[in-house]
Amino acid sequence: MTDTLTPMHTRTRRYHHGDLRAALLTRAEDTLREKGPAALSLRELARDLGVSHAAPSRHFKDKQALLDALALTGFERLTAVLGASRDGVGETFAERLDAMVRAYVGFARENAELLDLMYSIKHDPEASDALREAEQRWSDLVVRLIGEGQAQGQVREGPMERVGLPVFATLHGYADLAVAGMLPPEADEHGLDDVIAFILRGSAPA
Amino acid sequence: MTDTLTPMHTRTRRYHHGDLRAALLTRAEDTLREKGPAALSLRELARDLGVSHAAPSRHFKDKQALLDALALTGFERLTAVLGASRDGVGETFAERLDAMVRAYVGFARENAELLDLMYSIKHDPEASDALREAEQRWSDLVVRLIGEGQAQGQVREGPMERVGLPVFATLHGYADLAVAGMLPPEADEHGLDDVIAFILRGSAPA
DNA sequence: ACAGCATTGTTGGCACCGCCTACATTGACG
DNA sequence: CGTCAATGTAGGCGGTGCCAACAATGCTGT
Incomplete structure (x- = not known):
């Protein structure tokens, strides 16, 4: 129902991320390096990757x-x-x-x-x-x-x-x-x- | 000065704690030792000492x-x-x-x-x-x-x-x-x- | 003695967090 | 092509740290 009109590749926001697990890990390491361990939050990670706040729980x-x-x-x-x-x-x-x-x-x-x-x-x-x-x-x-x-x-x-x-x-x-x-x-x-x-x-x- | 009358040991719940700062530190160290750094919370510390959750902020x-x-x-x-x-x-x-x-x-x-x-x-x-x-x-x-x-x-x-x-x-x-x-x-x-x-x-x- | 004031505590609210449950979408497989 | 497991979403709960407004206390100068 979403759309036959809006193309996927624009701002690709497909329902399934593809490899969220790996993306979470790499992004987490970047954040860890840049902002320290205290700044690591699952919710922020999810936001950064454009995914809902509970999505990470599917992988960790x-x-x-x-x-x-x-x-x-x-x-x-x-x-x-x-x-x-x-x-x-x-x-x-x-x-x-x-x-x-x-x-x-x-x-x-x-x-x-x-x-x-x-x-x-x-x-x-x-x-x-x-x-x-x-x-x-x-x-x-x-x-x-x-x-x-x-x-x-x-x-x-x-x-x-x-x-x-x-x-x-x-x-x-x-x-x-x-x-x-x-x-x-x-x-x-x-x-x-x-x-x-x-x-x-x-x-x-x- | 402390008391010739009010004994320490009777559940005294006076408005002013007396030495909240020191109490916070010792209690914090106990918690740290017993339950680890992740379990250290200002609010819980305050609860343990029977003061309000914002009281610690007067000292730290x-x-x-x-x-x-x-x-x-x-x-x-x-x-x-x-x-x-x-x-x-x-x-x-x-x-x-x-x-x-x-x-x-x-x-x-x-x-x-x-x-x-x-x-x-x-x-x-x-x-x-x-x-x-x-x-x-x-x-x-x-x-x-x-x-x-x-x-x-x-x-x-x-x-x-x-x-x-x-x-x-x-x-x-x-x-x-x-x-x-x-x-x-x-x-x-x-x-x-x-x-x-x-x-x-x-x-x-x- | 006591008025004024700085110190110390209290209450309530905000934004964020991790975790949980119920529901939606997707893609893979029979 | 229908079913179903995998994946993502929406919302809620209790917890946290921090902040602002208010209340009780006790020290200090007159």
Whole structure:
């Protein structure tokens, strides 16, 4: 009954969006980046996409579900970035660590709010399985890096949890400081180099 | 002044609360700890304290102001705890570092949500001066520790920003992981020891 | 002592939010 | 071509933060 006259392509406002789910996710990430997590509202998202305020609920059962999905894409991209950091660099622990730290901090700087979201969600005891797996996959990359270092005699012996944990903590901590804008200006110059050298000394064989 | 007559404990519902501001802060911290940051609402706080929903606005111009004040008390307590960690331990860098790391992680575990709040706020570019000062005071403690270590020849030479930053990053990162519940169960056993040893190796003289 | 006034609380209203239920439109499949 | 699941819409509910107008209180100066 709507119309045989008004053409679809003008101001395309078809009843079905086509891929609202994906559109919600990308728009949400933009908003998150530009206006922060507090400004993320399902209703505003719906308005932005020209859809009714209840439409998002067809794709995400509640707001948390959307945030979870957003974090999931974040973990996937982070894993991809870290995995790629191994390409084109040497095989020594030092080189691979260097590449991975830079990749991680780079991701953190470019996706500060998203990374924040990713960490605040995994905090939640009842995160989805997919989320836990994604998180697992990326921490496996660190574990693998350390394992290789140990095999090559460039990293001290010991169980992974004990050797890897301080490395992980340092990496995470530095990225978090960078994201929070807490690094002194001078840090831009040598900060990364210093942290990488610090990790190497800390994890060097006894 | 308070009362020689009206006992506190009798459901007194006087028009003026007496010290609503302090009551709001303590109640807010309890709620934060027990039900998480999302459950913090000015209106519910007011209900809990038996005052009208607009009463809090007389003491905090908006919700963020209350959160800022909460974070401020957090920084003050953290500084006190870290300062006290120096008492009763030896004067070597290793001992003092050990004490401070344990104090910091202990505070983080006991005040996880509050610490989260503290960090998410300093993130904000327009935090109050008092907040910035409080944050400064506590990071000064770390700087002081490292300076002493250098003076005693137990920490490598170099400008404070370059030597201290990796230490700070590791400390912060480990505490953050602990707070987020991301540490593997095995970490409870040796995690702290490992991190402290890691920091000592990383910052030892060349 | 007390009048005046700043402080502190109260009431009510606004716009927004997330979530729910009932209904409408669409497209895919038998 | 009819049926039906998937998708989007309309409206309502209780909750939130914030604001403006009003009321009770207690401090302060005369």
